[in-house]
Amino acid sequence: MLDDFFLRAVLAGLAVVLATGPLGCFVVWRRMAYFGDATAHAAILGVALALGFSISIFIGTLVVALVMAMTVAVLAGRGWAMDTTLGVLAHSALAFGLVAVSFLPGVRVDLTAYLFGDILAVNRVDLAVISGGAVLVAGLLVWRWSALLTATLSEDLAHAAGLHPARERLVLTLALAVVVAVALKVVGALLIAALLIVPAAAARALARSPEAMALLAVAIGAAAVLGGLRASLVWDTPAGPSIVAVAAVIFAASLPLGVLARAGARP
Amino acid sequence: MPRLPRRTMSAAQVSARSDPHAGGCADGEGGQGCGAHPPLQPSPEALITARGLGVGFGGPLVLRDVDFTIAPGEIVTIVGPNGSGKSVLLRALLGILAPRRGQVTRRRGLRVGYVPQRLHIDQALPMPVHRFLSLPQRHGPEAQARVLARVGVPDVAHKQMTVLSGGQFQRVLLARALLAEPELLVLDEPTQGLDQPGTAAFYRLIEAVRGELGCAVLSVSHDLHVVMSASDRVICLNGHICCQGTPQVVLNAPEYRALFGPGTGGALALYQHHHDHAHDHGGVAEPATLDQQEGHG
Numbered sequence: 001m002l003d004d005f006f007l008r009a010v011l012a013g014l015a016v017v018l019a020t021g022p023l024g025c026f027v028v029w030r031r032m033a034y035f036g037d038a039t040a041h042a043a044i045l046g047v048a049l050a051l052g053f054s055i056s057i058f059i060g061t062l063v064v065a066l067v068m069a070m071t072v073a074v075l076a077g078r079g080w081a082m083d084t085t086l087g088v089l090a091h092s093a094l095a096f097g098l099v100a101v102s103f104l105p106g107v108r109v110d111l112t113a114y115l116f117g118d119i120l121a122v123n124r125v126d127l128a129v130i131s132g133g134a135v136l137v138a139g140l141l142v143w144r145w146s147a148l149l150t151a152t153l154s155e156d157l158a159h160a161a162g163l164h165p166a167r168e169r170l171v172l173t174l175a176l177a178v179v180v181a182v183a184l185k186v187v188g189a190l191l192i193a194a195l196l197i198v199p200a201a202a203a204r205a206l207a208r209s210p211e212a213m214a215l216l217a218v219a220i221g222a223a224a225v226l227g228g229l230r231a232s233l234v235w236d237t238p239a240g241p242s243i244v245a246v247a248a249v250i251f252a253a254s255l256p257l258g259v260l261a262r263a264g265a266r267p
Numbered sequence: 268m269p270r271l272p273r274r275t276m277s278a279a280q281v282s283a284r285s286d287p288h289a290g291g292c293a294d295g296e297g298g299q300g301c302g303a304h305p306p307l308q309p310s311p312e313a314l315i316t317a318r319g320l321g322v323g324f325g326g327p328l329v330l331r332d333v334d335f336t337i338a339p340g341e342i343v344t345i346v347g348p349n350g351s352g353k354s355v356l357l358r359a360l361l362g363i364l365a366p367r368r369g370q371v372t373r374r375r376g377l378r379v380g381y382v383p384q385r386l387h388i389d390q391a392l393p394m395p396v397h398r399f400l401s402l403p404q405r406h407g408p409e410a411q412a413r414v415l416a417r418v419g420v421p422d423v424a425h426k427q428m429t430v431l432s433g434g435q436f437q438r439v440l441l442a443r444a445l446l447a448e449p450e451l452l453v454l455d456e457p458t459q460g461l462d463q464p465g466t467a468a469f470y471r472l473i474e475a476v477r478g479e480l481g482c483a484v485l486s487v488s489h490d491l492h493v494v495m496s497a498s499d500r501v502i503c504l505n506g507h508i509c510c511q512g513t514p515q516v517v518l519n520a521p522e523y524r525a526l527f528g529p530g531t532g533g534a535l536a537l538y539q540h541h542h543d544h545a546h547d548h549g550g551v552a553e554p555a556t557l558d559q560q561e562g563h564g
């Protein structure tokens with residue numbers, strides 16, 4: 001059954017949005033959009049290193065994304081001006097990654113697969129790794145949900161309730177690195193952040209509780225995967241960008257819907 | 268404003284008056300003024316103890332040399348001018364801020380109900396009141412309805428936190444703190460935004476809650492007279508502890524007068540008189556509530 005490349009692509013996409021839905025909500029709630037960008041762009045550097053040292057791309061991107069996410073988290077903790085710092089980090093990680101790839105001896109690396117994803121080329125092993133990582137992240141978020149949410153609402157209230165906000169921040173940092181590593185194949189380094197933010201933003205207009213927003217983000221992400229893959233099949237468009245484009249269309253549609261929903265909720 | 272009658276002066280107050288640091292608090296002189304408070308006892312049942320606590324944010328310490336302890340059931344109020352480090356002290360005691368000097372110990376597993384001075388909820392985060400009350404511990408709808416009614420906002424459970432009025436928001440914060448069945452309530456200017464009858468009712472509610480739960484209450488307040496009358500101990504803070512003791516002691520301490528002027532004395536005397544009477548009633552027939560209609564009917 002998994003012989004069909006299209007089915008594998010659908011399953012890989014659905015697995016990824018299972019993780020990016022709730023994680024994207026935290027990215028939106030905590031205003032960490034640039035954080036996602038920096039980590040995702042660092043993945044290209046990971047690709048270069050993995051090819052250079054002939055290790056698995058997944059491991060390479062995971063390690064570099066982890067290092068980048070930790071660096072950013074530490075800098076944030078020191079009170080740096082995050083907007084600028086993250087902007088610098090995000091774009092220099094991408095630039096250095098691209099430069100590093102060009103130095104690789106002998107190989108002609110097709111970078112588009114890593115920049116924009118190559119979901120239609122997902123094989124069985126890829127699918128196992130992607131769904132394993134995604135389920136791991138989703139499980140982690142569900143397990144720590146209450147603590148994560150309290151720490152996101154207010155670190156002061158979390159402290160007073162006996163929680164450790166720094167630990168919850170670390171959980172999100174780890175989750176982000178894993179998601180970057182597994183989503184690279186699906187939407188590519190340039191659009192991972194979009195897959196995190198766009199479904200969550202679309203869900204915001206319609207949701208009235210944090211849990212509803214996370215579930216809606218997963219549903220919207222799933223719709224985007226199905227719609228995007230279908231579009232790429234019918235019109236021969238690139239799959240990763242098509243997925244994000246469908247998510248963006250849903251976001252645009254959610255705005256008037258949200259206004260209507262709120263007006264309807266009013267007595 | 269009438270001055271406090273001379274006959275109420277205690278020996279402790281007299282000693283405070285002869286304190287060589289008299290009036291020297293505002294200029295940053297160290298030391299525990301008043302001389303009336305017993306020295307910090309290391310007590311095993313203390314909820315929170317701090318020794319030589321100093322807190323800073325990179326620059327000079329904004330809070331230094333603070334020795335502090337609070338016992339179960341005790342009502343301690345911190346007063347001090349804006350920027351004197353009251354909120355910083357509370358946050359350091361709760362472990363939110365790491366001390367630069369000294370140390371803070373909290374009793375293991377201490378249940379705290381905390382009402383922060385400010386809480387900003389991001390527009391991006393949908394947060395209805397009933398969900399907010401269940402963070403991080405879940406509380407059933409009945410328990411939530413009971414406590415919301417008690418703090419005077421029975422109808423807000425399904426509203427978003429971001430649409431509440433300032434006073435409603437404050438009451439919901441208190442409701443969340445109470446739901447934790449705290450051993451220690453930490454309140455940072457909890458009556459900001461409450462109307463006047465609301466403020467009076469608020470302190471009655473706190474007293475009633477303390478009666479039921481037996482919890483200690485550590486609060487910061489600018490409602491000097493109301494708070495003072497209801498406190499076991501008052502700490503006057505200005506970057507360090509200027510003086511502390513029972514309300515009368517602090518009120519007559521030159522350090523306190525240097526910060527707040529003598530004018531507040533008369534108001535306190537009135538409130539204290541009122542407060543003494545309130546205690547004559549003995550048992551409370553019905554639980555105090557923070558009824559928004561109070562004072563109008």
Ligand SMILES: Nc1ncnc2c1ncn2[C@@H]1O[C@H](COP(=O)(O)OP(=O)(O)OP(=O)(O)O)[C@@H](O)[C@H]1O
Pocket residue numbers: 324329347348349350351352353354355356384
């Ligand atoms: N996060 C922070 N970073 C830097 N400085 C801070 C921080 N929090 C407080 N301060 C400084 O510490 C000092 C004490 O602040 P604090 O909030 O404790 O005052 P306060 O006594 O609570 O005043 P208010 O009555 O206005 O609430 C102030 O000078 C303030 O600027």
Ligand SMILES: [Mg+2]
Pocket residue numbers: 353354355384455
């Ligand atoms: Mg304050």
